[in-house]
Amino acid sequence: MKVAIVGASGAVGQEFLRILAERNFPMDDLVLFGSKRSAGRKYTFKGKEYEVKLLQHNDDFKDIDIAFTSAGGGTSAEFADTITKYGAVMIDNSSQFRMDADVPLVVPEINPEDALNRPRGIIANPNCTTIMMVVVLNPIEKLSHIKKIHISSYQSASGAGAVAMAELQQQYKEMVELGEVKTIEKFPHQLAYNVIPQIDKMTENDYTKEEMKMFNETRKIMHSDVRTSATCVRVSSLRSHSESVWFETEKPLSVEEIRDALGKAPGVTLVDDPQNYIYPMPLESAGKDDVFVGRVRKDLADDNSNTLWLTGDQIRKGAALNAVQIAEYLIKVGNVK
Numbered sequence: 001m002k003v004a005i006v007g008a009s010g011a012v013g014q015e016f017l018r019i020l021a022e023r024n025f026p027m028d029d030l031v032l033f034g035s036k037r038s039a040g041r042k043y044t045f046k047g048k049e050y051e052v053k054l055l056q057h058n059d060d061f062k063d064i065d066i067a068f069t070s071a072g073g074g075t076s077a078e079f080a081d082t083i084t085k086y087g088a089v090m091i092d093n094s095s096q097f098r099m100d101a102d103v104p105l106v107v108p109e110i111n112p113e114d115a116l117n118r119p120r121g122i123i124a125n126p127n128c129t130t131i132m133m134v135v136v137l138n139p140i141e142k143l144s145h146i147k148k149i150h151i152s153s154y155q156s157a158s159g160a161g162a163v164a165m166a167e168l169q170q171q172y173k174e175m176v177e178l179g180e181v182k183t184i185e186k187f188p189h190q191l192a193y194n195v196i197p198q199i200d201k202m203t204e205n206d207y208t209k210e211e212m213k214m215f216n217e218t219r220k221i222m223h224s225d226v227r228t229s230a231t232c233v234r235v236s237s238l239r240s241h242s243e244s245v246w247f248e249t250e251k252p253l254s255v256e257e258i259r260d261a262l263g264k265a266p267g268v269t270l271v272d273d274p275q276n277y278i279y280p281m282p283l284e285s286a287g288k289d290d291v292f293v294g295r296v297r298k299d300l301a302d303d304n305s306n307t308l309w310l311t312g313d314q315i316r317k318g319a320a321l322n323a324v325q326i327a328e329y330l331i332k333v334g335n336v337k
C-alpha cells in the first residue's frame, strides 16, 4: 500500500501525517506533494524523513494506491486526472467535486457504501462543519426523520488553513504590542476580539457558499430531503468548530431518547451536565477524534423540535480523520486497486 498526501505542508496535510501514524495505517510507503513553496521541505513520519515533491503532470502517481488531497479546489480540479489515471483512489478534501453526481460524498459512520461506486476514482470528503453535524444528527434521524435543521456555526480560524491560524495569533500579538491590529490578509476583517458572520464567498441568495454546502451536502450524505438553513460565523478560537443546532423531526422526540441515541452513536461523545457547567467546548475537543455534544433540550418554540450544541476538531473529523476512515473502510472491504 503506497499512500500520497497532496498538500502535505498545510493544516490538513500535517494532520494526515499525525493520524496515519497514530492509527498505524497499513502502508508500506508514503509520498508527499506540494507546490513550489514547500517542495524540498522534509517532514518526519514514524521516525523517517520524507521530502515534499513538486506536484506536476507526470507519472508520479503510477504506483500510488490512495491519494489524500488537501491542496484547495483549483489544485484538485487541475490534477485529478493525473492523480487517478493509473487507478489511485483520490480522497479529496476540497469542495471541488462534492456535488458531482458521479463522485460519492462520504462520512463512514453514515454512508460508507457510497464510496464503492466511484466512476472517476474520486471520493469527496464533505465540508467540515457538515461532517460534524451529520455525525450527530444521523442517530437521531434513525429515531424519526429530520425535516428541518437550523444551525449557527462558530468556526475557528484554522478552518481557513495554516496561514489563517498564524494571522489570528499575529493579530493578538499586535493588539498587545502595538494596541491595534495591522495584519488583515486572510480574513476579510480583523478576527481578534471579533466575530465575522461570513465564511467563504457570498452567493446570489445572500447565503455564503459555506452555508449552501451545509444545505446541499447534508442531503447528499444522509440521502434525505432535509432542508438546512445555516448561518456560518468565524470566531476567534484557534482550532475546533462549534455549532448550535435546532432540528425538527417528523414525530416529537424526548430529550431522553435523543441522549440515549447519542450516547451509543459511533464517533460521538455525549458531554451533557449543564447544571454542573459541563458541556463541550472547543478548547477541549481540539486534537480529539470524536464530535462532542451537549446542551440537549426541547425547543421552546416548536414541539417537534429539539436543540443541541456540538463541538469537534474540524481538521481531524472534519477533514483528515474522516478521509483516513474512508480509506480504512475501502481496505477492510478489499476495494482498493
Ligand SMILES: NC(=O)c1ccc[n+]([C@@H]2O[C@H](COP(=O)([O-])OP(=O)(O)OC[C@H]3O[C@@H](n4cnc5c(N)ncnc54)[C@H](OP(=O)(O)O)[C@@H]3O)[C@@H](O)[C@H]2O)c1
Residues within 6 Å of the ligand: 006, 007, 008, 009, 010, 011, 012, 013, 033, 034, 035, 036, 037, 038, 039, 055, 069, 070, 071, 072, 073, 075, 093, 094, 095, 127, 128, 158, 159, 160, 161, 162, 163, 314, 315, 318, 319
Ligand atoms: N482547515 C480545515 O479545517 C479544512 C477542513 C476541511 C477541508 N479543508 C480543505 O482542505 C484543503 C486544504 O486546507 P488547509 O486548511 O490544509 O489549507 P492550507 O493550510 O492553506 O494548506 C494548503 C496546502 O495546499 C498546498 N497547495 C496549494 N497549491 C498547490 C499546488 N498548486 N500544488 C500542490 N500543492 C498545493 C499547499 O502547499 P504549499 O505550501 O507547497 O503551497 C499546502 O500544503 C482545502 O481545500 C480546504 O478547503 C480544510
